[in-house]
Amino acid sequence: MYAWLWTIPALPLAGFLALALAGGRLSRRAGAAIGCGAAGLAAAIAIAIGIEFLASPPPGGAFAQQLWSWWQVGALRPGITLYLDPLSLVFTLVVTVVGFLIHIYSIGYMRGDEAYNRFFAYLNLFVGAMLMLVLGSNLVLLYLGWEGVGLCSYLLIGFWYRDPANGAAARKAFVVTRIGDTAMAIGLFLLFWQLGTLELPALLERAAGTWPVGSGLATATALLLLGGAVGKSAQLPLQTWLPDAMAGPTPVSALIHAATMVTAGVYLIARTHVIFSLAPFALWMVGIVGAVTLLLAGCSALVQTDIKRVLAYSTISQIGYMFLALGVGAWSAAVMHFMTHAFFKALLFMGAGAVILALHHEQEIGRMGGLWRRLPVTFWTFVIGGASLAALPLVTSGFYSKDWILWEAWLAGGAHRWLWAAGLAGAFLTALYTGRLVFLVFFGPERTAVSRPPGTAMRLPLVVLAALATVGGFVEIPATLGRLPLFSRFLAGTFGGGAHEQAYDAAHGAVHAAATGAAHATAHGHTAEALLQLLAVLVTLAGLGLAYWIFLRRRELSTRLATSGLGKGLSRFWLAGWGFDALYDALIVRPFVALARLNRADLFDQISRGLAGLARLAHGGLAATQTGRLALYAMGIVLGAIVAIAWMVWG
Amino acid sequence: MTSALFYIAGVVALLATLMVIRARSAAHGALYLVVSLLAVAVVFFTLGAPFIGALEIIVYAGAIMVLFVFVIMMLNVPPSRRIRAGFWLSPRAWFGPTLLALVLAAELAYILVAGLPGGAGVGVLGAPDAATGPKGVALSLFGPYMLAVELASFLLLAGLVGAYHLGYRVARGEEECA
Amino acid sequence: MSAVPIMHGLLLASALFLLGLLGVLVRRNVIFMLMSVEIMLNAAGLAFVLAGARWGQPDGQVMFIFILVMAAAEVSVGLALVLRLYHQFKSLDSESARSLRG
Numbered sequence: 038m039y040a041w042l043w044t045i046p047a048l049p050l051a052g053f054l055a056l057a058l059a060g061g062r063l064s065r066r067a068g069a070a071i072g073c074g075a076a077g078l079a080a081a082i083a084i085a086i087g088i089e090f091l092a093s094p095p096p097g098g099a100f101a102q103q104l105w106s107w108w109q110v111g112a113l114r115p116g117i118t119l120y121l122d123p124l125s126l127v128f129t130l131v132v133t134v135v136g137f138l139i140h141i142y143s144i145g146y147m148r149g150d151e152a153y154n155r156f157f158a159y160l161n162l163f164v165g166a167m168l169m170l171v172l173g174s175n176l177v178l179l180y181l182g183w184e185g186v187g188l189c190s191y192l193l194i195g196f197w198y199r200d201p202a203n204g205a206a207a208r209k210a211f212v213v214t215r216i217g218d219t220a221m222a223i224g225l226f227l228l229f230w231q232l233g234t235l236e237l238p239a240l241l242e243r244a245a246g247t248w249p250v251g252s253g254l255a256t257a258t259a260l261l262l263l264g265g266a267v268g269k270s271a272q273l274p275l276q277t278w279l280p281d282a283m284a285g286p287t288p289v290s291a292l293i294h295a296a297t298m299v300t301a302g303v304y305l306i307a308r309t310h311v312i313f314s315l316a317p318f319a320l321w322m323v324g325i326v327g328a329v330t331l332l333l334a335g336c337s338a339l340v341q342t343d344i345k346r347v348l349a350y351s352t353i354s355q356i357g358y359m360f361l362a363l364g365v366g367a368w369s370a371a372v373m374h375f376m377t378h379a380f381f382k383a384l385l386f387m388g389a390g391a392v393i394l395a396l397h398h399e400q401e402i403g404r405m406g407g408l409w410r411r412l413p414v415t416f417w418t419f420v421i422g423g424a425s426l427a428a429l430p431l432v433t434s435g436f437y438s439k440d441w442i443l444w445e446a447w448l449a450g451g452a453h454r455w456l457w458a459a460g461l462a463g464a465f466l467t468a469l470y471t472g473r474l475v476f477l478v479f480f481g482p483e484r485t486a487v488s489r490p491p492g493t494a495m496r497l498p499l500v501v502l503a504a505l506a507t508v509g510g511f512v513e514i515p516a517t518l519g520r521l522p523l524f525s526r527f528l529a530g531t532f533g534g535g536a537h538e539q540a541y542d543a544a545h546g547a548v549h550a551a552a553t554g555a556a557h558a559t560a561h562g563h564t565a566e567a568l569l570q571l572l573a574v575l576v577t578l579a580g581l582g583l584a585y586w587i588f589l590r591r592r593e594l595s596t597r598l599a600t601s602g603l604g605k606g607l608s609r610f611w612l613a614g615w616g617f618d619a620l621y622d623a624l625i626v627r628p629f630v631a632l633a634r635l636n637r638a639d640l641f642d643q644i645s646r647g648l649a650g651l652a653r654l655a656h657g658g659l660a661a662t663q664t665g666r667l668a669l670y671a672m673g674i675v676l677g678a679i680v681a682i683a684w685m686v687w688g
Numbered sequence: 689m690t691s692a693l694f695y696i697a698g699v700v701a702l703l704a705t706l707m708v709i710r711a712r713s714a715a716h717g718a719l720y721l722v723v724s725l726l727a728v729a730v731v732f733f734t735l736g737a738p739f740i741g742a743l744e745i746i747v748y749a750g751a752i753m754v755l756f757v758f759v760i761m762m763l764n765v766p767p768s769r770r771i772r773a774g775f776w777l778s779p780r781a782w783f784g785p786t787l788l789a790l791v792l793a794a795e796l797a798y799i800l801v802a803g804l805p806g807g808a809g810v811g812v813l814g815a816p817d818a819a820t821g822p823k824g825v826a827l828s829l830f831g832p833y834m835l836a837v838e839l840a841s842f843l844l845l846a847g848l849v850g851a852y853h854l855g856y857r858v859a860r861g862e863e864e865c866a
Numbered sequence: 867m868s869a870v871p872i873m874h875g876l877l878l879a880s881a882l883f884l885l886g887l888l889g890v891l892v893r894r895n896v897i898f899m900l901m902s903v904e905i906m907l908n909a910a911g912l913a914f915v916l917a918g919a920r921w922g923q924p925d926g927q928v929m930f931i932f933i934l935v936m937a938a939a940e941v942s943v944g945l946a947l948v949l950r951l952y953h954q955f956k957s958l959d960s961e962s963a964r965s966l967r968g
Contacts, residue, residue, distance in 0.1 A: 665964035667899070671890050675788050686798075691870045698878045705882055705905055709889035714897045721901055724882075728912055731878070734870070735919040740927045747934055752904065752941050759945045760897060763952055788891065789884045797877070820924055828924040829931070836928075840935040847939030854946035 038089040041082050042102045042119050045129060046172060048079045049136075050165035056158035065153045072157025073140040076164055080133035087130050090121070091527075098122060098530040099238070101174055112233060113177075120174030120237060124531040127372055128171040128304055131379045135296045136164045138498035142387050143288040145494030146394065156196065160292065163189035167297050171304055176225055176235040179305070183221070183269065186298045187214050193293060194285040206284040213278040217268015221305075224261030227254070228312075241311040248315050259312050259319030263326070266302030270356050273330045277617050279353055280337075283345040287390030290345060295352050295386050296379035303359045303375055307368050310532065314366065321452075324364020328459035331357030333615050335466030339473065340599075340608040343400050344389045347474050350614075351426065352382055354463060358442055361460055365453050367445035369513075369528040374438040377509050381425035381435055384502035388419035391491040391499070392478060399485050402474065407483030412490060416479050418499040423475045425506045427468040427581060430574045431518075434510030439464065441513060443573055444566055464573055465580045472584025473595075480589055517567045694734045701727035714760045718753060725749040739822035875916040882909035895958050896951060900944050907937045 052075030060068055090100075099122035106116040121129075140160060147156050166189055170182025195207030229235050231254055232243045248255045266272070271279035271294075282294050293299070306313060306323060313320050331354045338350035355378050362371035393400055395412055409416040425435035443464075446457035491499075514521035587595040598604045610616060662673070704724035711717035725748050732741035829837055886909060889902025911930040918926015948958070955962040 663967060665967045667896075667960040667963075668891060668894065671899075672788065675792070675887060675891065679788070679792055682792075694870045694875075698874075701878070702881055702885070705885045708905065709885060709893065709898070709902060711898075714895065717898055717901055721904065724905070725908065728882075728908060731875075731912065732915055735875070735915060737915050737919060737927050737930075740915055740930050743931065743934060747938065748904075748908065752938055755941055755945060756897070756901065759948060763897075763949075763958065786888065789888045792887065793880065793884050797880070820919060820922055820927070824924040825927045825931075828928050833928050836932060840932055843939050844935060847942050851942040851946040854943065855949055 038086050039095060039100045039102070039121070042086060042100065042121055042172070043104055045079045045083050045086075045133065046119070046165050046168035048075045048082075048165075049161040049168065051075060052161035053158050053165060056154050056161065060154035060158055063154055068154030068157050069144045072154075072161055073137065073144065075161055076133065076137040076140045079164070079168070080137040083129050083133040086121070087126055090123075090126055094530070095121075107177075113229060113235065115175045115177035115235060117178065118174040118236075119172040121172065122531050123528045124304075124307060124372065125171050127376060127528070128300075129168060131376055132164065132167050132171065132297050135379050135383050135502070136160075136167075136292060138501055139288050139292045139296075139383060139387070142291070142390075142495050142498045143286075145492045146288055146390055147286065152196070156193075156286070159189055159192050159196070160288070163193065163293060163298070167301070170301055174237055176228070176237065176240070176309075179308070180222070180225060183218065183265075183301060183305075186293070186301060187211060187218065187269070190214070190282070190293050190298055193289040194282045196285055196289065203284045206278075206281040210278040210282050213275050214268040217265045217275055220261045220263075220268070221265025224258050224265065227258050227261065231258075237308065241309070244312050244315060248312075250315050251317060252315065255312055256316040256319050259309075259316040260322065262305060262309055262312070263319060263323055266305050266360075267326060268302075269305075270299045270302030270360070271353050272302070272326050272357060272360055273333065274617070276330060276334070276353050277614060277621060280341075280346050280349045280614060283343070283349050287345065287386055287393060290349070291383045291386035291390070294349065295382035299352060299356055300359070300375050300379070303356065303363065303371055306360075306363050307372060307531075310363075310368050313363070320364055320366065322364075323360050324453065324456050327357045327360025327362075327364055328456045328463075329357075330354070331361065331463040332459055332466070335463050335470065337611045337614050338470040339466065340611045342403055342612075344392065344402050344405070344474070344478060345386070345400060347402070347470060348382070348385055348389060351385075351467070351470065352378075354467065355382065355426070358439065358460065358463065361456055362442040362445060365446050365449040365456060367442060367449075368532045369525040370438065370441040370445050372528060373513055373524050374442055377425065377434040377438040377506065380502050380509050381422040381433075381506040384418060384422035384499060384506055385426065387495070387499055387502070388415050388422060391415045391495050392419075394495075395487045395490055396485045397488045402477045404484045405478045406481040406485075407479070408487070409479040411483075411487045414496045414499060415491060418496075418503040419479070420475060421503040421506055423471045427471040428464060428573070428577050429581075430570075430577070432507060434506050434508070437510030437513055437515070440515060440570055440573055444515065444569060447565075447569055461573060461576055465576045468577045468580025469584050472581045473588045476584060476589040481592070515566065515570070517563055517570060691734075694731060697727045697730035697734065700724075701731065715757070718756050718760060721756075722749050722753050725753065736820055737825075739825050872916055872920045876913060879909050879913040879916060882906075882912065894960050896948050896960050897958060899960065900941065900948065903944075904937060904941065907933055907940075 052071050055071050056063070056068060063071070099120060101121070102119045104117040104119065106114065108115065140157070143156065143160065147153055150156065163186060166182050166185025168182070170179055170186060173179040173182055191207045191211040194210055195204045197203050225235065228240065228244075232240055232247065234240055234243065244255065268275045279294055279299065283290055285294075313323065334350045334354035334357060338347050338354060341347045341350060355374070359371045359374050359378070362368075362374060391412065392405065392408060392415060395408070395415070396405060399405065421433070425433040428436040428439040430436050439460075443457055443460050446453055446460055449456075511521070513524035587598070599608055613619065662669075701724050704720050704727060707720040708717050708724060711720055725744060729741045729744040729749070732738075732744055883906050886902045886905030889905060890899050893899055893902065911933040914926045914929040914933070916926070918924060918929070951963060952958055
């Protein structure tokens, strides 16, 4: 079965080619069939390979499939090689399955759109590029996928290109992530220069072998890679593009800006975790970035009025959790949160899309309300997704992953406990804004009437994802609830027990065994874990309760808060994403535009203008000969004859 | 005697051609042109190309010029147009073209006098013999130049069809755009 | 028969040619332009015949026949065009068809 690995990225790419070349001539049915078929087949093959991987893992815990050698410059010889180990398997499964469900959803959501086939073409291209990213066995191939998803993000955000605002949002996303991409590229240069290879297993071994813990090179490389991850995953300071990216169609927001592309940064750090382990400072920065971002974004999500922007900031916040987990070395926890987040965030976005369409393109939550009766399926699935987001205890997958992260943060000890505190505060905020969202959208008086309830194509993925969001957490049940470390044991194949892990543990002196899934040290015991879990649960319930009180029961309380002096100032500040857009505009954009304007008439402009002027001159000259007067033409002929004869005889 | 004939006919041709391009009305011009063509025919006779001389009279002067006369008579240009052509016969209009023609003439003269490589310009014109008489021409036409004859007939056919189509609606007098 | 130097013949031909050229350049009446073209063609043919006579070969005359044929076809089509021009613009002035201006 492993031999079929190459079809997983190949099928969506083939679907893209087919739709790009012939999409204009195909019917909508054919376009949807090709698009969903490619994604569905890829998902099916991924599941089959996953089953085989679990049943009979390949030797060495990983399977590499070389397709062909790509190019060769000096010692750099990247090949198109696919690498399947537990980490990439998890990502592949999530990307293909969630991607397939979103394809199905798009059949309903994009119905009636004039560029139906183009949408599926782009979606397929995206899935193909993302799969190249996660299945690439060398960093160059990863970078190829990285750029590919960036391109698709641009194409899909600006899908409705006739509105220039969408194009501006797409450009913003592209430019901001570009900054990160450049940092990452420099990091790749550094890696190759120092270690001589970019093939992943070999690279990590060499890094562990040649770089001591805390070495400058490791730190520099890790920080550069972090820069790339920060750009793609919309973390501080490059988070400004994600809220604006909501200009794209909702399936795009669900797929790219919730479940998959924005988690590419998480994948990158998890993949190169060895380098990060060798650079404690960089790892600390990862954690800080994650913690600060999750708080910032949580506050912003609280005051947004556009339903998609709430979810966008929520995404930024949740990825902050993943970064936080990475920052304390809890790689598997981060990956699990990625998985559960993909389920419930995609679910929430698709539910939001259903609401938006049902209310005829209404996106302001202030104009929604009372929908729980009208859109039952949407309501219940949205509630399940929201519960998972808020980490409602025991019955949601979000609870298990978020709890794991918080526990790992606590375990890391020392200054990492501040990260734990941030995570806890973030949990409160998350519960608060999730509750606000659910109560304002689905309860209360009905402000806009439902005009187009979602069809089967839209509701089916919602139900499937709701199921996944519920049971997805049961693969990793903490010790306090009956140990079931299936997930961490599975990922031990990537993260576990190597020399680099032990080096990290030795450097930190913490008995950090989450990655290997071995029994937690009895030094802390289960009581601490239980207490902390209880604390987290209480915080979550408090958040939800507060939301219920001030947004549903006594609505006037929240309005009073919002219109108070402090409240107004804060909400305006948070609404604008803590002023980052204004800051970047003043600091970077305006000077750059001024510089560009100054440089308007530089040499290259002169050259092209000169060429244009030359063409105009020539045109004028030639036009003067077109007088329509026969005598002039005859004279011209004679003149030419004279010149020709003279040339022939005397030339 | 033949050479004298050549020169006299040459002078007549030149004078007649000069009158053509200076003619006031098209009918005068056409008639002067006929005279010029006849003079050139005489020149052909003196060169020992009687067949061609006859052909010049029959075809050129007798068919082509008649065609011209037909059209001129059919168009029947009113007098007012003719008067306006007066300006274009004034010295000012003649200056440029005359200059050009003189330059070209100088070039041609030089070439002719200096002689082209191979001495093609040197020599005298002889009497007709079997090779250049009508028989020789005929043998040449039906021999090596057979293909060209066929092509020439194609050309004539094309001209015929073209002229027919172009002239059809005009002949019927219909009002229509070109 | 005393011989005539070919030079004189060619001079005659070129003089006729130049006169025809002058006529094309100067006259505005399209009939006159066509007639001048005929003069030029005739002059060229004369040159051919002269050359054939000088070398004693019939090829010059053969060429003249072809030129004649070509002139005949050209005149017929040209005069048909003149008729159309007159029909369209009601004038034989070549300046009247000047709309194709740069």
